[in-house]
Amino acid sequence: MADPRHRLILLAALAVLVCALFLGVNLTGKLSYILSYRAQVIATMILVGTATGVSTVLFQTITGNRILTPSVMGAEALFVLIQTSIIFFIGSARWDSVPVVGRFAIETSAMVVFALTLYRWLLVGKSEDLYRLLLAGLVFGILFRSAAELLQRMMAPNEFNILQGRLFAQLTLPESRLLGIAGGLVALCVALLWRYRRDFDVIALGRDVAIGLGVDYPRIVTRALVLITVLISTSTALIGPLTFLGFMTATLAYQLAGSQRHALLLPFSALLGVIFLAGGQLVLEHLFAMTGTLSVVIEFTGGALFLLMLLRKGRL
Amino acid sequence: MIDVRTLTKTYAGKRVVDDVSFHIPPGGVVSLIGPNGAGKSTLLSMMSRLLTMDSGQVLIDGLDISRTDSPTLARRLAVLRQENHFVSRLTVRDLVSFGRYPHSRGRLGADDLAKVQEALEFLDLADLSDRFLDQLSGGQRQRAYVAMVLCQDTDYLFLDEPLNNLDMRHAVAMMRLIRRIADEFRRTVVLVIHDINFASAYSDRILAMKDGRLVHDGPPDHIMTPGVLEDIFDIPVHVEQVRGQAVGVYYR
Amino acid sequence: MKALAFPVALLAVIGLVVASLATGAGAVPWGRLWSDPAAWDVLLISRWPRTVALVLAGMAVSVSGLILQVLTRNRFVEPATAGTVPAASLGILVIGIAWPAAPVVVKMLVAAGFSIAGLALFLLILRRLSLRSALLIPLVGIMLGAVLGAITTFVAVRYEMLQSLIAWLSGDFSVILRGRYEVLWLVGLLTAMVYLIANRLSIVGLGRDVAITLGLNYRSTMLFALMIVAMVNGVVTVVVGTLPFLGLIVPNLISLMKGDHIRRTIPWVCLLGSGITLLCDIAGRVIRAPYEIPAGALLGVFGAVVFLLVLLREPRHG
Incomplete structure (x- = not known):
């Protein structure tokens, strides 16, 4: 299978198969209820897998590395901090009187504003010093997480419980009211990013080369960062933080695609995201009879994959 | 031999x-x-x-x-390796003093201090001795490494x-030093x-x-x-x- | 001016110690200390152990951060990102499940054992890396920590121990009473031993080739220092939990001001480490009194901010 397009078709078929299995295996009880529940779960997984896969590859292209992911750079921790601050300063009762779509919109825009400020400040013009950037990102992530933790410590216990429930919404408990708007957002962002796929091929060569080749670098990078942030916020709002999913999908996508072209990398990464989530849940649920631990397993496998790759190659 | x-x-x-x-x-x-x-x-x-x-x-x-x-x-026997990328933030004098370790095991006596001073002066580093290594130019740093090796006082x-x-000027200075180390x-x-x-x-x-x-x-x-x-x-x-x-x- | 710096810093830390003895729920009846032996209770049972624990733990974690940074020759390594703390946490969970009523000493031994294994794993991975870039080493440590953390969380979820685990590891000094902190003196002793081998550590920090050239037994010095780090962190994790960033920011700040001649900087690292820990704990007692915020939570925020300032302000350093 020398042609990567054949591999892509195969991967797409695998994704469809996994999703179908997820829907169809072990159907017992009230059929319509179970099917609609599972359809919601699988829709969530498709959205999260796509959003994570696409945003990670593009983030790595823009930052010119294959280690950093938005999650590692503190994106999800920021989301947790925003959620916590809202509950802390506004209070859950008052916040709940806002309709769910409005809450989602406010949270997502706050996230976009803060993340964009942070990434622009960190990334623009400082790309030559990768490790400082990486560490700063990591530390910002830890800062956000600790600040959120601190606020949580100072909260009234019942508020804390409400917040916990929101932050760690699990894959298997989809927020059905958000599916429509989240789906629309993900589709829109991916479509907009897809238009730039050839520009990203050039941007991957580095800022100076890209500018030299006439790519409107600042404009495209800024837009891409906005869209990436929206994708991450959407995914985090749906299922909570998943740090290593993006790393896994992007790393495997580079290997499987065997090409640097984003027209291939992006679908590879997105499909892998869906397969990991749906396939992982399928295996856990039916082989090990464990629900609700997929995120932990993904964290473990993603981290272990990273270390194994490092050990085998001795470098990145 | x-x-x-x-x-x-x-x-x-x-x-x-x-x-x-x-x-x-x-x-x-x-x-x-x-x-x-x-x-x-x-x-x-x-x-x-x-x-x-x-x-x-x-x-x-x-x-x-x-x-x-x-x-x-x-x-x-003292050895100076090709790559000397030290992450430690030491002053020139600290670095050179470590050359005395084989003799002093870390407790510097008057004799050791004299040798350190001698090495610093021989490599023209006396004025820079309290500077940190990362504040020096490449040539000065290279001289500090040589001073440490010299200070080890080995045959x-x-x-x-x-x-x-090293640029032309410093390369010549270094070779002259090496010659003097052998001769003097x-x-x-x-x-x-x-x-x-x-x-x-x-x-x-x-x-x-x-x-x-x-x-x-x-x-x-x-x-x-x-x-x-x-x-x-x-x-x-x-x-x-x-x-x-x-x-x-x-x-x- | 320079000669006065250390005494002034020492006085400041002593001031913090006094403040720590005086702060908290339940007032110390200072006026009756001379006449009434019962008046000493609050001080002896709770305040004194807590303050001693703060000083010793702050010191030990900072010094072990320093050792790790020197040995791996990397500014950004600290106990938490070198496998020790995540492994110790796993150990605490395992003993908590297997033998919930185990005496503190057993818990400590188990945690220290796990901590040694974690550090060994980290170093094993480092040895396999051909490219030892500054970027990679802390990254590997963080990833290793994440993998170990995922295992710990997984086990905790299965045994429904997540809540207790979070409580155990929160860096909370309010649980320290007489009878629970005394082992920390051992940690203090181990830290003092580091001072004795300070010069050898400095040389090891110049790299294997230089160390061998100077006739130092590179491997045994390395091994000895790493054992100290692993044991210190095992014990501290059991007694107080994690103190995030302390092992990172304290040695970095001191290195910026005083350089890396370890024998000279260890006293400073000890002072600053215990000072910051005391400050965070006192602040945690005051902010939401009578509730307490764990020092670890405050350290996370404070440490992250300080570290970012160091990282982004000093472009040449590192």
Whole structure:
């Protein structure tokens, strides 16, 4: 299978198969209820897998590395901090009187504003010093997480419980009211990013080369960062933080695609995201009879994959 | 004196150092030259006990370096490696003081302090001695490393490309220093060097390596001939006598 | 001026110690200390152990951060990112499940054992890396920590121990009473031993080649120092939990001001480490009194901010 397009078709078929299995295996009880529940779960997984896969590859292209992911750079921790601050300063009762779509919109825009400020400040013009950037990102992530933790410590216990429930919404408990708007957002962002796929091929060569080749670098990078942030916020709002999913999908996508072209990398990464989530849940649920631990397993496998790759190659 | 006997090192089936033997009597400057990948640095690393040998023997003043304990060797032999990227934030004086470790085990006596001062002054670092290494220029830093090695007060000094990152002026100053270390302190200096003209101008003897083997050995006059140099480097080299010094010209 | 700096810093830390003894729920009846032996209770049972624990733990974690940074020759390594703390946490969970009523000493031994294994794993991975870039080493540590953390969380979820685990590891000094902190003196002793081998550590920090050239037994010095780090962090994790960033920011700040001649900087690292820990704990007691915020939570925020300032302000450093 020398042609990567054949591999892509195969991967797409695998994704469809996994999703179908997820829907169809072990159907017992009230059929319509179970099917609609599972359809919601699988829709969530498709959205999260796509959003994570696409945003990670593009983030790595823009930052010119294959280690950093938005999650590692503190994106999800920021989301947790925003959620916590809202509950802390506004209070859950008052916040709940806002309709769910409005809450989602406010949270997502706050996230976009803060993340964009942070990434622009960190990334623009400082790309030559990768490790400082990486560490700063990591530390910002830890800062956000600790600040959120601190606020949580100072909260009234019942508020804390409400917040916990929101932050760690699990894959298997989809927020059905958000599916429509989240789906629309993900589709829109991916479509907009897809238009730039050839520009990203050039941007991957580095800022100076890209500018030299006439790519409107600042404009495209800024837009891409906005869209990436929206994708991450959407995914985090749906299922909570998943740090290593993006790393896994992007790393495997580079290997499987065997090409640097984003027209291939992006679908590879997105499909892998869906397969990991749906396939992982399928295996856990039916082989090990464990629900609700997929995120932990993904964290473990993603981290272990990273270390194994490092050990085998001795470098990145 | 240094005795190297049938020294061999193999990496992935390739003999990087292949059956090398030579003898160096006390005193003087000996240069190791040769093309990239000839095995010069590997040879020097094995002679410095930083790399284990596959077979062969290195004797320093009759001591087999594979059998002698490290502290004893540290009082006979000082080594300066090619890469000296220290993350530690030390002052020049701190760094040079560590050269006294083999003698003082960390407790500096008056004698040690005098040696440190002497080394600092010899390398013209007295004014910079309280600066941190990361505040120095490349040439100053290189001098600080040499001061540390000198301060170790050993009969033998092995220097791996001491001219790395030095401009013309500093390279000449460094070579003069090395010459003075040999002449004034009666030390034996063995160095790996790329510039054949520096080797020719400052050494008493030149060892030439190629493909892991010792191919030529002799005083500069003997090495600095078109035939020998072409044999070593595989490019034609003209040798001219300029102001009483053999100079290889190979740039065009 | 320079000669006065250390005494002034020492006085400041002593001031913090006094403040720590005086702050908290339940007032110390200072006026009756001379006449009434019962008046000493609050001080002896709770305040004194807590303050001693703060000083010793702050010191030990900072010094072990320093050791790790010197040995790995990397500014950004600290106990938490070198496998020790995540492994110790796993150990605490395992013993908590297997033998919930185990005496503190057993818990400590188990945690120290796990901590040694974690550090060994980290170093094993480092040895396999051909490219030892500054970027990679802390990254590997963080990834290793994440993997170990995922295992710990997984086990905790299965045994429904997540809540207790979070409580155990929160860096909370309010649980320290007489009878629970005394082992920390051992940690203090181990830290003092580091001072004795300070010069050797400095040389090891110059790299293997330089160390061997100077006739130092590189491997045994390395091993000895690493054992100290692993044991210290095992014990501290059991007694107080994690103190995030402390091992990172304290040695970095001191290195910026005083350089890396370890024998000279260790006293400073000890002072600053215990000072910051005391400050965070006192602040945690005051902010939401009578509730307490764990020092670890405050350290996370404070440490992250300080570290970012160091990282982004000093472009050449590192």
